[in-house]
């Protein structure tokens with residue numbers, strides 16, 4: 145479910161200029177595809193997340209952009225230039241690794257200024273740029289410390305300052321917040337978004353954490369088995385997932401297998417035997433009568449009521465099987481009369497906890513046609 149915190153990066157003004165163009169890229173290891181025919185355009189100033197489960201090819205795609213792997217087929221252009229023969233160090237790109245890879249014997253300032261020193265930047269210019277970078281990541285005053293004298297979050301910010309100090313066009317981040325605990329992770333998400341919009345550098349971030357991707361990104365590319373299966377703004381991916389996989393990966397969803405009946409006045413009508421109900425979806429579905437279609441409804445879009453809500457589509461009845469109290473909301477599992485179990489989430493509007501419904505109570509469950517979405521396999 146999306147985070148309450150609206151940290152999301154603003155859609156950049158010059159959002160139409162492509163920075164990265166990936167065209168039909170594939171990469172296999174020992175004959176096994178890790179990245180499979182990916183085409184993708186990332187625009188200037190975006191905070192783009194590659195999101196997917198373990199082993200789906202996110203890191204490999206990031207490493208291909210950085211030049212640490214070579215594609216078997218396809219092209220990668222950065223700022224219009226084909227990167228085929230450009231080694232990592234000559235690309236206008238910086239990569240921040242999961243481990244941060246700070247030099248333990250160097251101070252914060254030396255770590256941040258290391259790349260500038262390598263490039264032969266003068267000492268006075270280096271001092272100025274390091275100070276600027278440390279101010280950006282709010283580490284002023286810690287420049288003489290060594291990495292072991294810092295907290296995990298501070299080390300993460302040193303690594304970020306070091307990545308930004310050379311002002312790359314593009315920063316690649318591999319699970320940048322993985323080492324932080326939950327609270328610090330949430331704060332740092334906000335901070336990364338602030339810094340990204342301040343410096344205006346395009347960020348491409350790998351994460352397996354859907355809340356993180358939802359909170360931070362301008363757009364998300366969802367990956368499955370080496371392919372990008374959906375690209376969109378967080379709201380689009382959450383509200384209009386294209387497939388069961390995406391719907392299930394981003395947040396929780398109730399799935400109903402239903403037979404298509406007809407499209408009628410801009411809506412689709414279906415019948416779901418497992419729920420014992422007629423279902424209605426707020427837009428037409430391209431299907432023939434009798435086709436089985438999977439319909440998804442997010443838990444927070446289900447309404448629970450003790451009173452009968454009357455006959456009609458998207459109305460079912462059942463018994464509350466269990467309640468999970470999560471503080472801000474409660475999650476109810478309702479066993480419908482035909483055995484199917486649905487999940488409903490309700491905000492806890494008062495201190496009694498949610499709708500005040502208890503295990504064993506009989507409830508009616510309903511939702512609006514616009515809450516439902518048809519999903520492909």
Ligand code: ATP
Nearest residue numbers: 173177178196197198199200201202203204205352
């Ligand atoms: P995770 O979230 O677990 O890091 P990921 O989505 O980043 O996963 P990748 O690291 O891109 O996944 O790996 C994709 C597939 O390619 C995996 O099956 C992995 O085992 C394989 N792979 C990646 N790098 C290599 C390599 N250097 N040699 C052999 N196989 C590799």
